[in-house]
Amino acid sequence: MADFPLQENVSLSKYTTFKVGGLARYFIECKSIEQVKNVTSWAKEKALPIFVLADGSNVIVSEKGFDGLVMRIKIEFVKIKDNILEAGPATSMEELVNQTVDKELSGIEWAGGLPGSFAGAIRGNAGAFGGEIKDTISEVKSISLVTGKEIIRNNTQCKFGYRHSIYKELANEVIVSAKLKLNKGDRDELRKIADSRIEYRRQRHPLDLPNSGSIFKNTPVDNIPSDQLDQWKDNIKTDPFPVVPTAKIIADAGLQGLKIGGAQVSTKHSNYIVNLGGATGEDIYELIKKIKAVVYEKYGVELEVEPELLGF
Numbered sequence: 001m002a003d004f005p006l007q008e009n010v011s012l013s014k015y016t017t018f019k020v021g022g023l024a025r026y027f028i029e030c031k032s033i034e035q036v037k038n039v040t041s042w043a044k045e046k047a048l049p050i051f052v053l054a055d056g057s058n059v060i061v062s063e064k065g066f067d068g069l070v071m072r073i074k075i076e077f078v079k080i081k082d083n084i085l086e087a088g089p090a091t092s093m094e095e096l097v098n099q100t101v102d103k104e105l106s107g108i109e110w111a112g113g114l115p116g117s118f119a120g121a122i123r124g125n126a127g128a129f130g131g132e133i134k135d136t137i138s139e140v141k142s143i144s145l146v147t148g149k150e151i152i153r154n155n156t157q158c159k160f161g162y163r164h165s166i167y168k169e170l171a172n173e174v175i176v177s178a179k180l181k182l183n184k185g186d187r188d189e190l191r192k193i194a195d196s197r198i199e200y201r202r203q204r205h206p207l208d209l210p211n212s213g214s215i216f217k218n219t220p221v222d223n224i225p226s227d228q229l230d231q232w233k234d235n236i237k238t239d240p241f242p243v244v245p246t247a248k249i250i251a252d253a254g255l256q257g258l259k260i261g262g263a264q265v266s267t268k269h270s271n272y273i274v275n276l277g278g279a280t281g282e283d284i285y286e287l288i289k290k291i292k293a294v295v296y297e298k299y300g301v302e303l304e305v306e307p308e309l310l311g312f
């Protein structure tokens with residue numbers, strides 16, 4: 001057995017905000033870069049696939065679980081010097097928003113109420129209310145799971161796009177820290193913005209039931225057949241480029257409230273699926289497939305799933 005605190009047959013439902021998912025054959029929480037490296041070589045020797053997990057707010061896991069090693073990164077720290085913030089991957093976005101507001105630094109106040117970790121936000125270039133994490137990233141440090149080497153990338157090298165970064169392309173790197181370049185701001189003003197985002201989410205999103213945020217990305221106007229676009233011309237918003245909110249498309253398709261097993265298209269926000277209690281990963285996956293099929297049949301629009309799907 002390895003000489004680090006490895007667990008076996010751990011239910012992943014405890015580690016996802018959807019509260020679904022089967023067993024991970026091996027599971028470990030890594031608190032240092034050194035541990036990430038050791039655990040990686042151990043897994044390599046055993047030829048085990050690795051899945052990196054943070055707060056699980058953007059992952060849907062099958063009941064089949066994961067026949068490999070789930071490495072939950074728990075490296076947390078925040079250092080702020082002048083207008084540069086450096087933080088560990090597991091630091092929550094909530095903590096980063098609070099600390100930057102306190103230090104009167106502007107740049108991530110749009111992320112008020114955004115669940116999940118710093119690394120999760122970087123990997124998916126999380127964004128909301130016109131802001132994206134890429135707007136402030138100056139540098140990201142990762143470790144290759146293949147060579148164990150550290151790699152530093154600047155903003156351009158991170159290849160950020162809409163809910164995208166190079167870390168989505170390279171499944172074999174773990175983000176271990178990153179830096180943000182921020183601007184001077186006013187504490188009260190920043191607090192007001194962050195709080196208004198938190199309140200907006202509280203009012204409009206089904207936060208009382210387990211979910212993983214938006215199930216589909218918003219739909220780029222360019223992906224909508226020209227004979228369909230007219231019906232949504234008043235709904236087009238620029239965030240970060242012209243899109244039709246997928247919530248509107250799903251609602252218009254009459255899918256709000258649709259249930260499969262314990263999973264339901266939220267009646268509060270139609271681009272959320274909620275776990276009514278006892279949903280399985282497969283219920284959610286089947287509901288996703290159903291929504292995609294109905295929307296495609298009705299409007300010729302191809303919806304793109306936002307969370308990471310594991311084991312389907």
Ligand SMILES: Cc1cc2nc3c(=O)[nH]c(=O)nc-3n(C[C@H](O)[C@H](O)[C@H](O)COP(=O)(O)OP(=O)(O)OC[C@H]3O[C@@H](n4cnc5c(N)ncnc54)[C@H](O)[C@@H]3O)c2cc1C
Pocket residue numbers: 017051052053054055056057058059073089114115116117118119120121122123124125126127128167173174175176205207211212213214308
């Ligand atoms: C209620 C709710 C609202 C949400 N609202 C938004 C929103 O407005 N905008 C938005 O963009 N997202 C939103 N999300 C989705 C989610 O919060 C973000 O995607 C978040 O950044 C994911 O972070 P996490 O720590 O939970 O990542 P996880 O779900 O744990 O992981 C996500 C992906 O990142 C990878 N990963 C995790 N850590 C690392 C690491 N250290 N190195 C490399 N890869 C890693 C994982 O392998 C996985 O593929 C919402 C989710 C919920 C539940």
